[in-house]
Amino acid sequence: RSMSTTARKSLTIGLIPADGIGREVIPAAKQAILALGSDLPKTEFVELLAGFEYFKRTGTALPEETVEILKYDCDCALFGAVSSPSKKVVGYSSPIVALRKELDLYANIRPVISVAPTPDEKPSVDLVVVRENTECLYIKQEELTIGPNGKEARATRLITERASRRIGQIAFELASKRPRKHLTVIHKSNVLSVTDGLFRETVCAVPLLPEVNGRYNDVTVMEQLVDSAVYRLFREPQIFDVMVAPNLYGDIISDAAAALVGSLGLVPSINAGHDFVMGEPVHGSAPDIAGQSIANPLASIRSAALMLRHLGYNKGAGRLDIAVDQVIREDQVLTPDLGGKSKTEEVVEAVLKKI
Amino acid sequence: RSMSTTARKSLTIGLIPADGIGREVIPAAKQAILALGSDLPKTEFVELLAGFEYFKRTGTALPEETVEILKYDCDCALFGAVSSPSKKVVGYSSPIVALRKELDLYANIRPVISVAPTPDEKPSVDLVVVRENTECLYIKQEELTIGPNGKEARATRLITERASRRIGQIAFELASKRPRKHLTVIHKSNVLSVTDGLFRETVCAVPLLPEVNGRYNDVTVMEQLVDSAVYRLFREPQIFDVMVAPNLYGDIISDAAAALVGSLGLVPSINAGHDFVMGEPVHGSAPDIAGQSIANPLASIRSAALMLRHLGYNKGAGRLDIAVDQVIREDQVLTPDLGGKSKTEEVVEAVLKKI
Ligand SMILES: CC(C)[C@H](C(=O)O)[C@@H](O)C(=O)O
Ligand SMILES: CC(C)[C@H](C(=O)O)[C@@H](O)C(=O)O
Numbered sequence: 001r002s003m004s005t006t007a008r009k010s011l012t013i014g015l016i017p018a019d020g021i022g023r024e025v026i027p028a029a030k031q032a033i034l035a036l037g038s039d040l041p042k043t044e045f046v047e048l049l050a051g052f053e054y055f056k057r058t059g060t061a062l063p064e065e066t067v068e069i070l071k072y073d074c075d076c077a078l079f080g081a082v083s084s085p086s087k088k089v090v091g092y093s094s095p096i097v098a099l100r101k102e103l104d105l106y107a108n109i110r111p112v113i114s115v116a117p118t119p120d121e122k123p124s125v126d127l128v129v130v131r132e133n134t135e136c137l138y139i140k141q142e143e144l145t146i147g148p149n150g151k152e153a154r155a156t157r158l159i160t161e162r163a164s165r166r167i168g169q170i171a172f173e174l175a176s177k178r179p180r181k182h183l184t185v186i187h188k189s190n191v192l193s194v195t196d197g198l199f200r201e202t203v204c205a206v207p208l209l210p211e212v213n214g215r216y217n218d219v220t221v222m223e224q225l226v227d228s229a230v231y232r233l234f235r236e237p238q239i240f241d242v243m244v245a246p247n248l249y250g251d252i253i254s255d256a257a258a259a260l261v262g263s264l265g266l267v268p269s270i271n272a273g274h275d276f277v278m279g280e281p282v283h284g285s286a287p288d289i290a291g292q293s294i295a296n297p298l299a300s301i302r303s304a305a306l307m308l309r310h311l312g313y314n315k316g317a318g319r320l321d322i323a324v325d326q327v328i329r330e331d332q333v334l335t336p337d338l339g340g341k342s343k344t345e346e347v348v349e350a351v352l353k354k355i
Numbered sequence: 356r357s358m359s360t361t362a363r364k365s366l367t368i369g370l371i372p373a374d375g376i377g378r379e380v381i382p383a384a385k386q387a388i389l390a391l392g393s394d395l396p397k398t399e400f401v402e403l404l405a406g407f408e409y410f411k412r413t414g415t416a417l418p419e420e421t422v423e424i425l426k427y428d429c430d431c432a433l434f435g436a437v438s439s440p441s442k443k444v445v446g447y448s449s450p451i452v453a454l455r456k457e458l459d460l461y462a463n464i465r466p467v468i469s470v471a472p473t474p475d476e477k478p479s480v481d482l483v484v485v486r487e488n489t490e491c492l493y494i495k496q497e498e499l500t501i502g503p504n505g506k507e508a509r510a511t512r513l514i515t516e517r518a519s520r521r522i523g524q525i526a527f528e529l530a531s532k533r534p535r536k537h538l539t540v541i542h543k544s545n546v547l548s549v550t551d552g553l554f555r556e557t558v559c560a561v562p563l564l565p566e567v568n569g570r571y572n573d574v575t576v577m578e579q580l581v582d583s584a585v586y587r588l589f590r591e592p593q594i595f596d597v598m599v600a601p602n603l604y605g606d607i608i609s610d611a612a613a614a615l616v617g618s619l620g621l622v623p624s625i626n627a628g629h630d631f632v633m634g635e636p637v638h639g640s641a642p643d644i645a646g647q648s649i650a651n652p653l654a655s656i657r658s659a660a661l662m663l664r665h666l667g668y669n670k671g672a673g674r675l676d677i678a679v680d681q682v683i684r685e686d687q688v689l690t691p692d693l694g695g696k697s698k699t700e701e702v703v704e705a706v707l708k709k710i
Contacts, residue, residue: 084544084545084580085545086578088544088548088552088556092548093548094545094546097546137512137543137546137547138546140546140547140548142547142548142549142550143549144549144553147515149515149516149517150515150516150517150520151515151516151553151557152513152514152515152516153513153514153515153549153550153552153553154511154512154513154514154550155511155512155514155547155549155550156509156510156511156512157492157509157510157511157512158507158508158509159507159508159509159510160502160504160505160506160507160508161504161505161506161507162504162505165505188492188603188606189439189443190439190440190449191449191452191492191493191495192492192495192497192510193443193447193448193495193497194497194498194499194508194510195497195508195509195510197443197508198499198506198508201443202506223441225439226607227606227607227609227610228610228639230585230607230610230611230614231610231611231613231614231619233614234589234611234614234615235614248543251543251582252581252582252585252607254582255582255583255585255586256585256586256589256611258586259585259586259588259589259590260589264586284583
């Protein structure tokens, strides 16, 4: 497998709808990709299993086969969403967290951009959350003991220099290519002086790495404690350009940012590693609306665009993005989360017409 | 020392302004308390030292004397705000985190309420964050090791049944006394099934405790993952009434909620334990505006009111709250964070006139 487009004669995309509305929005993204025709090489899709529903049937949330096929047969993948058990379920572990780890998809990149009224105007919110995707509390090292006053549970939060450096490099690279060249490092080092201290110090030192060769000297760096970052996101989102954060803060901050642009149903992401990329809408499985055909497919279509751009298919990615923006601007065919009355399939049709 | 008002012939209040605007807003709160006259018993104030500035001068952020005087001489206290070092500083540890722990102030209660245009209207945001205040990542058990790929830092996140139960009890008690009787339990048990699983399960089981005696049967309980809680806070804040959360999520959520009501400069809190209470504005030390006499004193005055109400001085507390609400409603004398042009002292004067 190669990450360069020219070497690729065909493109194999794994589809993992998983739970709830994941099963409605991933087929939508597939349709949008198919509409790109000759902008992509011969494209094949492989449907793969995972999720909480699958766990309930089989006792495993992420079958080995899914991981193997992704690793050895696919060039990239799209993941839908996964439901959370409403009670503690023995043996269950989130398949998305496992996939990020198994495939070493260490960078979770989440652009949050409002659609301006016309293509020439500037969006009022235009930021990217770069979230470390493999460690922090997500390593799931937890233990339960019984002390004199009852149960005691402990979790380990891991922050390494290596993971902080590589996510810092992604963030600086991204910031250096954007017009504003601004990076905010999110942490809580006033409390977590060792773990967040290491994250902060490692990320801030990225521009000094020898291999960087001064390339990031024009990136302005700001730091922000996670609590006040959330506050400022709501009060003055325009101050943010690229935000880089450890895993859990990144999770929270990207949901906060999504609230600024009207709906989680609009916000895409990719989980990117050295040799694999997986698109994923930021929204969840939304059990309350699943099965009603009113899920917003736009975050998934945008995730497909992000994934394709990451693989070098800029033209196809651009066509998807422009089509989505046009549909939002026209404000005619939108799902209920955006105040519209349309069904998922109608929104997909509207997008397909613009592609 | 006793927590019942009737037993108290005098009231001794510790004042710990600490850093930055803490030094401007704590004196303001003192003036407001003094204005209550005979609604309080004979009141004395004790000025106490702590903070990052103090650390820089002396090498300790929280002198033992401060803790001793609080423990043995004071009935309650007001804490200002503490600055965070902009670089890692060896030996420094946040005095507010230490105080919460030393005095076992296990409940951090943060009401976030918008001021309605008239006293008869309902506020559009009216919620209380009940934040566990002694454990989670705030236990500051961190270690740094060197592995094959460089530095590795680990922090322990502790969640105990005991602390989860007592914060759950506070939250249910509060919810049961409010008109909507609604409680949202915040966690991230889809990732942290053991620690957040314990928090969730313990809090949700509070109504079943024998001593509760069915008292909370009419409280409606909802659960919300922390990331989507932040999202929903911004999209539909009116769905929340009381929110209970482990320490770090509570920290983030209360800042998020503060953004909804116009300014962090409005949001008060108390840190409450079995036999001590400490008021504290939710805002930070705001080094960017410190020393300019434009800090908003209202969060501190409201924190004084919360503290007094907790001690049973409902009349005095009510007078402070009504005075603050009137000043906000009149929209004439407000600090710049609220779009006004007034100085701290002018806002204090305006409040004093209404008391
Ligand atoms: C489903 C959950 C495990 C996941 C996360 O916390 O990473 C989700 O919230 C996300 O943001 O992708
Ligand atoms: C200053 C800091 C240690 C503190 C916290 O994280 O608890 C502050 O953000 C707060 O909310 O009181």
